[in-house]
Amino acid sequence: MKNAYTHALISEIHQFNASPSAEISIAEGTAYTESLATEIMLESMKLAQRIGVFPQFPTLSTDSPYQYLVFDAPLLSGVVNTPIYFLRGWSAFDSCVKGFNAMGLMADQVKHELQRIEQLSTSALLQLKKKFLLSRKDQLLKPLWTKKEVGELKEDQLKTISTYDLAVWQSFAQRPVVCSTSSNMGISCHQALRLMQDTFIEFGGKKLPLLNKDEGRLIIWAPDPRADFMNEEKTFLLQQLEKEQPALTTITTYVNRQQRDPGALRDALLTGGYFFPTNPQSKEELQNLLFISFEQLQKERQQTLTELIADPLIQQTLASLHCKVLADKIEVHLGIESGLYGLMIPYFVMIEEILVRYQVKQVITWNQASIGAALAAAVYADRVLRDFSTLSQSEQQTFEKYFPLTVRYMQQHSIGRDLRTEVHGVFDIANLQSLAQLLEVTVKNHLSGRATAYVGLGSSSYSNGNRCFEILKQSMEENGSFKGKSTFHPTTHTLTPFAQALIFGEEVYRFLVLQPESAKDKEVDLHQIKQFVHKPEPAGAASVSGYLLTQLDAGELSVFELAYALQLVGFSSERFLHFHGYKDAEEGKHLFTQLAFEEGELMGNFAQTMLVLLDWPAEKLQQLMNEEKQKSLSKKKPDFSHGTCLYLTGDNCFQPSDELLLEVVRYTAQNRDRIEQYSKLYIDLSNKK
DSSP: OOOOSOSSOOHHHHTOOOOSBTTEEEOTTOOOOHHHHHHHHHHHHHHHHHTTSSOOOSSOOTTOSSOOOEEEOHHHHHHHTSOEEEEOOOGGGTTOTHHHHHHHHHHHHHHHHHHHHTTSOHHHHHHHHHHHHHHOBOTTSOBSOOHHHHHTOOHHHHTTSOHHHHHHHHHHSSSOEEEEOSSHHHHHHHHHHHHHHTOEEEETTEEEESSOTTOOOEEEEEEOTTSTTOOHHHHHHHHHHHHOSSOOEEEEEESSHHHHHHHHHHHHHHHTOEEEESSOBOHHHHHHHHHHHHHHHHHHHTOOHHHHTTSHHHHHHHHHTTEEEETTEEEEOOOBOHHHHHTTHHHHHHHHHHHHHOOOSEEEEEEEOSSSHHHHHHHHHHHHHHTGGGSOHHHHHHHHHHOHHHHHHHTTSOBTTTBEEEEEEEEETTOOSTHHHHTTOOOOSOOOOSOOOOTTOSOTTOOTTOHHHHHHHHHHHTTOSOOSGGGEEEEOTTTHHHHHHHHHHHHHHHHHHHSOGGGTTSOOOHHHHHHHOOOOOTGGGHHHHHHHHHHHHTTSOOHHHHHHHHHHTTOOHHHHHHHTTOSSHHHHHHHHHHHHHTTOHHHHHHHHHHHHHTTSOHHHHHHHHHHHHHHHHHHOOOOTTEEEEEEOOOOOSOOOOHHHHHHHHHHHHHTHHHHHHHHHHHHHHHHHO
């Protein structure tokens, strides 16, 4: 027993076993390694590719068939006087980072199902393929194959059915996924299952769905609308999922977060399903969850643990959790960490794309510490690259298939030395406990106010022994990419709405720039731009918000630079307030500034000043912005040898009205030349210094 507040080692105390239950124990000597983590990440890429998240490709080039995840942010670069890039999630998951999380958890189950299938005898495998064919249905849920047709198929024909596709079908056609979440993780799991239903196999002249429209089942444990940490937007989006036909998703609500994971795990055990928690769970945390869930089941079913674990459905779920049933005992061999390793993907994609498109010597990444795992995954991915030679030859070769330029670069260079890397985290000031507390972060200039932490942005699962914190701590101790409290920063609820507006304007500008020359004088296609431009949710803009706050607090940025950029893309105070759901602008000003002052005098004054500046004459604001930019630049020297990449994640929120969208588009189009000049202004000014 460690940290028992004793000076001497006293055997009677230190030998005491304080585990929740001797019947649910932790296996010694079993843990995820960098090799296994990388394998799961690669399996996540394989599954995402199979269900059409990104297309097949032989190599990565400047014409990458990836949906680019890294984008220039010229407007923000002009604001903060530094080259800035955005790192987004896959569009198939509304850019939400939880899509990577879902892929990791799902890919891990597919991997183990594939291993089971590959051990089947030839005859058993043929029977499984026939069962698959007989179960396939068209969009109207009518069978695509008859017994007679399947019986006439030759063995050589059946061999063409992929065992990998069988593994996906076997994993998710009948067994439910039980997801405990604040909302976004459940939405991503729903989207992943729908993608499987929309994936087809060409066989025998027919298109067979990987999953039928009536296959796949999802139970989302999400916050009740009455919970103080839930909001109207997420409730609406979740309810829309439940209404979809054919039915796929059922919502179970909770008010107390402590009910969530044990309740969801109980549902998984009773149905033989998968338990997909938003937060990774260490072995110790999983042991505790199992103890609570089984204690509840024993009371409900009036059965002993021995009787419960004899249930085939419970055994099925325990196996999916990497637990072993030994007579009357459960042994926990691994935590639930595969989602964490799926979350490494965006960091690897970022490095690959930066090596293709940018000449930089250092990459500084800012990640919102949404579920903790998002930040920890970036740090762990960086560690894998620094220790790449320790991976097996097979793993390196598979890695090269997806990230060829990164591997080529590492053959002659070192990540962390030749390409210096640094990962920063951003946390919600409304939740100072947990990770910020563990890192001994002190916030001097701002108060938490009475605002509820952004859903999913609290990292509330952090505790000693938590896997995410272990990864971050190891990086701090080994001088890795995450340095601790010096690289962990707050953001406020006052600044985040301005970050959301800035990101939105940046996307409108990028959309206009990408239009072909022939389309530039035509009316914008509203449907097309709505497919391309999205308002990020508050948590999705947190890294940008935290970065801006750090610059403001350091005196390296002024309100004039930020207000000027927002005005360029069409935001007046009225449009800004409408953008954030305030129907009456005058009333909105009072409400917005009231909440801002609750986060301290600095934020209150900031909110008032910004709302005034957004309505200033453009020429007057530009003049003062130029003067202020000179002073901002005197505080820091822009370094063009590095790139600062800010994670964006999640567009799951109410989008602005068509009228407001078109106004932003119109102003941005009118100001394109000024935006381009502004994005280069800091370069010109810094060169004159």
